[in-house]
Amino acid sequence: MLIIKNLHAEVEEKQILKGINLTVNPGEVHAIMGPNGSGKSSLASVLAGKENYHVTEGEVEFQGKNLLTMNPETRAREGLFLAFQYPIEIPGVSNVNFLKTALGEIRNYRGLPPLDAKEFLRLSREKQKLVEFDAALVNRSLNEGFSGGEKKRNEIFQLAMLEPSLSILDETDSGLDIDALRIVSQGVNKLRSENNAFIIITHYQRLLEYIVPDFVHVLYNGRIVRSGTKELALELEEKGYDWLKEESREKAATL
Amino acid sequence: MTSQQDIPLYDEVVNGFDDWADLISPNETSDLRKTRRQAFEKFRESGFPSIRNEDWKYTNLTRFLKDEYRLGSPAPLALSPALLAAAAIPEFDCYTLVLVNGVWEKKYNTGLPSGIDLLPIAEAKADPALAAWFERSAYGKDRHFTELNTAFFSDGLFIRMKAGSSLDKPLHIIHAFTAGYNLMVQPRHIFVLDRNAELSIVESVVSTAGDARIWVNSFTEIALQTDAKLHHALIQAAAPGVRLVNHTTVRQKKQSLYNNYTFTLPGADLVRNDLQARLEEDHTETHLYGLYLAAGQQLIDNHTLVDHQKPSCFSNELYKGVLLEQSTGVFNGKVYVHQDAQKTNAFQQNNNLVIGKKATIDSKPELEIYADDVKCSHGTTVGQFSEEALFYLRARGIGEAAAKALLINAFALDVTEKIKWSAVEAHINRLISQHIPVTHA
Ligand SMILES: Nc1ncnc2c1ncn2[C@@H]1O[C@H](COP(=O)(O)OP(=O)(O)OP(=O)(O)O)[C@@H](O)[C@H]1O
Ligand SMILES: [Mg+2]
Numbered sequence A: 001m002l003i004i005k006n007l008h009a010e011v012e013e014k015q016i017l018k019g020i021n022l023t024v025n026p027g028e029v030h031a032i033m034g035p036n037g038s039g040k041s042s043l044a045s046v047l048a049g050k051e052n053y054h055v056t057e058g059e060v061e062f063q064g065k066n067l068l069t070m071n072p073e074t075r076a077r078e079g080l081f082l083a084f085q086y087p088i089e090i091p092g093v094s095n096v097n098f099l100k101t102a103l104g105e106i107r108n109y110r111g112l113p114p115l116d117a118k119e120f121l122r123l124s125r126e127k128q129k130l131v132e133f134d135a136a137l138v139n140r141s142l143n144e145g146f147s148g149g150e151k152k153r154n155e156i157f158q159l160a161m162l163e164p165s166l167s168i169l170d171e172t173d174s175g176l177d178i179d180a181l182r183i184v185s186q187g188v189n190k191l192r193s194e195n196n197a198f199i200i201i202t203h204y205q206r207l208l209e210y211i212v213p214d215f216v217h218v219l220y221n222g223r224i225v226r227s228g229t230k231e232l233a234l235e236l237e238e239k240g241y242d243w244l245k246e247e248s249r250e251k252a253a254t255l
Numbered sequence B: 001m002t003s004q005q006d007i008p009l010y011d012e013v014v015n016g017f018d019d020w021a022d023l024i025s026p027n028e029t030s031d032l033r034k035t036r037r038q039a040f041e042k043f044r045e046s047g048f049p050s051i052r053n054e055d056w057k058y059t060n061l062t063r064f065l066k067d068e069y070r071l072g073s074p075a076p077l078a079l080s081p082a083l084l085a086a087a088a089i090p091e092f093d094c095y096t097l098v099l100v101n102g103v104w105e106k107k108y109n110t111g112l113p114s115g116i117d118l119l120p121i122a123e124a125k126a127d128p129a130l131a132a133w134f135e136r137s138a139y140g141k142d143r144h145f146t147e148l149n150t151a152f153f154s155d156g157l158f159i160r161m162k163a164g165s166s167l168d169k170p171l172h173i174i175h176a177f178t179a180g181y182n183l184m185v186q187p188r189h190i191f192v193l194d195r196n197a198e199l200s201i202v203e204s205v206v207s208t209a210g211d212a213r214i215w216v217n218s219f220t221e222i223a224l225q226t227d228a229k230l231h232h233a234l235i236q237a238a239a240p241g242v243r244l245v246n247h248t249t250v251r252q253k254k255q256s257l258y259n260n261y262t263f264t265l266p267g268a269d270l271v272r273n274d275l276q277a278r279l280e281e282d283h284t285e286t287h288l289y290g291l292y293l294a295a296g297q298q299l300i301d302n303h304t305l306v307d308h309q310k311p312s313c314f315s316n317e318l319y320k321g322v323l324l325e326q327s328t329g330v331f332n333g334k335v336y337v338h339q340d341a342q343k344t345n346a347f348q349q350n351n352n353l354v355i356g357k358k359a360t361i362d363s364k365p366e367l368e369i370y371a372d373d374v375k376c377s378h379g380t381t382v383g384q385f386s387e388e389a390l391f392y393l394r395a396r397g398i399g400e401a402a403a404k405a406l407l408i409n410a411f412a413l414d415v416t417e418k419i420k421w422s423a424v425e426a427h428i429n430r431l432i433s434q435h436i437p438v439t440h441a
Helices: A040-048 A072-078 A095-109 A117-130 A148-162 A178-191 A205-210 A230-239 A242-254 B008-024 B030-046 B081-087 B128-134 B145-152 B387-394 B400-416 B422-434
Strands: A002-011 A014-024 A029-033 A053-062 A080-083 A090-094 A166-170 A197-201 A215-220 A223-228 B095-100 B117-120 B156-161 B171-177 B183-185 B188-193 B198-207 B214-224 B229-236 B242-252 B257-264 B270-279 B285-294 B299-308 B314-323 B328-337 B344-354 B360-369 B374-383
Touching (some): A029 A230, A040 A053, A040 A072, A040 A080, A040 A197, A072 A095, A080 A148, A090 B400, A095 A148, A095 B400, A117 A148, A117 A178, A148 A178, A166 A178, A215 A230, A223 A230, A223 A242, B081 B198, B145 B214, B145 B242, B156 B198, B171 B214, B214 B257, B229 B242, B229 B422, B257 B299, B285 B328, B299 B344, B314 B328, B314 B360, B314 B400, B328 B344, B344 B360, B344 B400, B387 B400
Parallel strands (some): A029 A215, A080 A166, B171 B198, B183 B214, B198 B229, B257 B285, B270 B299, B328 B360, B344 B374
Antiparallel strands (some): B117 B156
């Protein structure tokens, strides 16, 4: 589904991603962990098409197509979804109107007829239930005045509505209370299928107990310095990142 | 006076006044005839304003004054049903009146209301009992267009609500302009609300698209007596070719309320609004909301004045502008607080979204405060689209054009949501989206 090869990217002339390699197949869940500032959100931004990031080297293939030449809306229409680490507030744009527009454009791109008001409402109700998203929030301005947790839940509600094939969740767990974490995870698990895939960026092993990953990767200093299975997350929880940082420094020194 | 040499309209006006006066004034009171003569002399001295006039600094009329115009109102032209349909506000329960080139065409009325005095200005100006309403404005500060209007107006609408009266529905006044050749029309309107009367007026300005240029020099005087309430919306959606200069003076007496909503849309080449609220007695309330969406080469200029003359008055002003393509916007908001006007609350805000790479806005708040116990504030912002917001929307599959349309509507919302009639709000939102390219809904 997603093949990242030797991806290098910079922002404001600062090299952030320094050769990422990652392959995600349909049906898989990949977790990406790593210390603050290591480039996790940057990787997500590059994949979503944020314009201030410049890819300097490498390639990314998404469902057989070159992802890097597509604009952000095309990536979304092709089935890529990024749940933002810090979802922004857009006063004056109603959540509903926004979702209707987004769904309409995505369906149109895929050659599907637009949903009528009733069908949209039914779908929206169903997905609200899935992530237990408060109906009152649906009618408000996009994220305006939402609590941190409500914003995160809104991201997952949008994910559920748009049914992407590849979802990237950037620290969706931070800011969620214990119950919300469980609800959101259950929602994600229900959305999982053999046709879609998830990349879950997180700092905490806890989320990975709910959404069990097939692979765990550690991103440090713009590179994936270790990959493993879910046991790697447990090891990190215990030992922290120092030993990996040490290792990667040694490796760099011997190069 | 600035040189009027290359302005054919100046010659037309100056040479044409005597004939014009003979034509329109036979049944007028001698006072009005005197008033016209004085106004004419003033205009002859001052001429059309140039950018050397402080009030016209950013609004250069030269390119609009190159054309020749004929004076007056031609024999009534038939209006195309399409034009009237475009001006109509769907699902708006109202009484509709239509003026063609400033002349009330009664055949287009839909259900004339009772409990209101409605009179063509042509009749009102001949009635000695109404003479007081035609005295030369005490506020003839604009020596240019209001004087010209005073010298030449021939028709328009006189509205009077008797003390304590109100209507069951708003009044929708459609000002339609149409001409087969370049024309200058100068309507005069007078709205009087006696003590404790209440009225809602929505005015729409539309025109037929064509080769003819139409210069509209409109002057509206509004008098609100003690405790009167007027809710007044103006939707300016004329087509290219129209040059609209629109002066409105509102005189407010004790505890009266005036709500104004001015919406200016792409179309007319030039729109210059002068909106002046004169708070002549205490405890008045005034809200001025404006939204201008400019496109093409359009120039939209809003000059407002809130004149706090007496204590304990409240005024609030919010104007928002969206400048597309190569358009130009001007906002000048003056708040004058006289020494007498203690306990004044006066707030003003002007926010602009400059979208076109060649679009510009000149925004200038002007506060002159001579009282010490007052609360006044003002603010101006000029910005572009938030890149973050645009990216968020696009990352959800929304194309750039649709994302921008959503953000423009969101920006305008502070103003559009203030309209108290939902049908009018929906109508405005439709007009806005007509002018923003959207791929598909
Ligand atoms: N616009 C920018 N200008 C300059 N530096 C930037 C910019 N955006 C990101 N960076 C830098 O890139 C590096 C990687 O940031 P990124 O947000 O990807 O880290 P992260 O791994 O997601 O961290 P966290 O766990 O704290 O979320 C950081 O050093 C950050 O300061
Ligand atoms: Mg991050």
